[in-house]
Amino acid sequence: MRFKYSLQSSLRSLRTHKSRSLLTILGIVIGITSIIMVMSLGQGAQDLILGQVQGMGSKTIIVVPGRQPKGPSDVAQALSDSLKERDFIAISNIANVPTARRVMPIVMGAASAAYGSDTYRLTIFGGGSAMAELFSLTTETGTFFTDEEVRGKQEVAVIGSKVKTELFGDGDAIGERIRIKGRNFRIVGVLTEQGSGSFVNFDEVALMPYTTAQQYVFGIKYFHRLFIEADTEADIARTVADIQVTLRSTHNIDNPDKDDFFVETQADIAERIGTITTALTLFLAAMASISLIVGGIGIMNIMLVSVTERTREIGLRKAIGATYRNILTQFLTEAVVLTSVGGAIGIALGAGLSFIASLILTQVVGSGWHFTFPIQAAVLGFGTAAFVGLIFGIYPARQAAKKSPMEALRYE
């Protein structure tokens, strides 16, 4: 039998039962729509986060204290005080790491800031004067703190735009003092608004010299991170190696397996985030595809009804010369056409809804969000839909093809 004929007759039979066909494929439509949306939004989120990681500068290297976590239960190791002033000095030494252009320690934590009777919970970042460049930050008003202020442990701060609005409203914040941990910090700058889509929400921070933060806010002698900028991208590998050698020497470590720190590059972070978001996207897509199984069972159910309804037709077709394979093909084609139509509708619907969602997200997150329609998601969606039809169509089609022509013709 001609495949073209099979296709035509399937389409005719679907047209005949328009509303039934539509309701039948609803499960498939919903499943494919969810998969497309999850994949499109997942891709968008990944692009956004990676964009920010890349915004950190491709020459950035981060030293994190503690052993690199080996698994989820290894978290405790990440909270370590192994990075100290001597490490900062050693890495800054051009003899140890000649390709490090800039080295900056970071301390961070949460704290409350008060101005008058208003208080606001914010994140404190203590760093060097190079913070602005390393984090690609600019000030709306005022300036960043200087190296002198870092060395002198000056109580100065640069605040995020939201902190400013919350504490000062429309008033001027520069020169005003806010209270953090019982000490007064003079505001020297206000950051340009970043939008909440940032990797770190810089609208809700106070930046200050790390020396000040260490002594007056957190009361610690160590650093949470060391940021190093390599001279060029080509120097990254060499810089990482030099940093490792230097830190092992200051920490008296012979065996690299016993490192109490680890070094990450921007590429490492991007890769890790990529892996996480991909895994998350696939997980969500897998959840969404449960509805495909439900939809497939619906297809199987309605195909069985259709086979019973058309028993006489099957009998006739067999009587006039249709083989087992002919009938099997006809009903399989029908199931696959049914689910493929569902898949196509789902892809269109998923793309449309993702586009609308991306418009809304652009409002919320800022210009960092872009609508992406992963073509592989469409191919996957359509293929899955057709596959569901094939799998769930086999049983009804076999039931149809197995019918004895005589009994089928006698069926009332």
Place this chain on the structure above:
Amino acid sequence: MSLRAKRSNPVTNQGDRLLREYTRKDDGKHAYYHSKSKDMNIISEKNLGKTYENEDVSTIALREVSFDIRKGEFVAIMGPSGSGKSTLLQILGLLDNSTAGKYIFDDKDINEYKDDAIAHLRNEKMGFVFQAFNLMPRVSILKNVELPLVYSPIPEKEWEERARKALVDVGLEHRLDHEPSQLSGGEKQRVAIARALVCNPEVIFADEPTGNLDSKSGQIVMEILEDLNKRLGHTVILITHETYTAEHAERIIRLKDGMIESDIKVEERLSAKDNFVK
């Protein structure tokens, strides 16, 4: 009433018109022709038996049925309900298997065919006309008649022409685009005959073809079947319980309780029939 008289009956005028039309259009150009080599058997049954096994209860539908049907013959199988005539037709039409005996179709034992080969045999050598018409609803007459061609090796470009030709043969060439629901019972049965005809089969099986029709439509259908047999040489095997329908055949096989009661030429039965009808 003889067969001749019936045919000139005003009630069957349309049948006459059809017959004239066929004659006009035939002119040797007709695609269908079966040589009436009356000596060759198309069907040969020896000691055929059929027993239905149903949950420890076995029902004997046919026993020790033997007969031959020659190419080009018009045979009616008669009998009361439960006599096994439908079972016999299903076995002859390869829609069911016998449980005993031997069935030779076209010089070959049916047991030698595989399932697919039997499907092809039904497609190419057999045509079926059912009491309930069994047309596809919501599909045009033309497409209905084309249906057997879909399963045949005949190339698609010939389908429409063949289907048209078959519809001409049953006098429905003016209703090609109608759907079955728009036709009368008699017309539906003529579409079914056209469908049985379209692959140019050796044998046409008609299972109570007039059972759902009024006498006038039934008469037309019978005259078409007779014409297909006489003029185009198709072997016709007819199942009926109506004597006046069976009279169109050359030969009547009567079944009773799954066995052949009689197997007689129609000419010999003429007088007996007159009494029966009265």
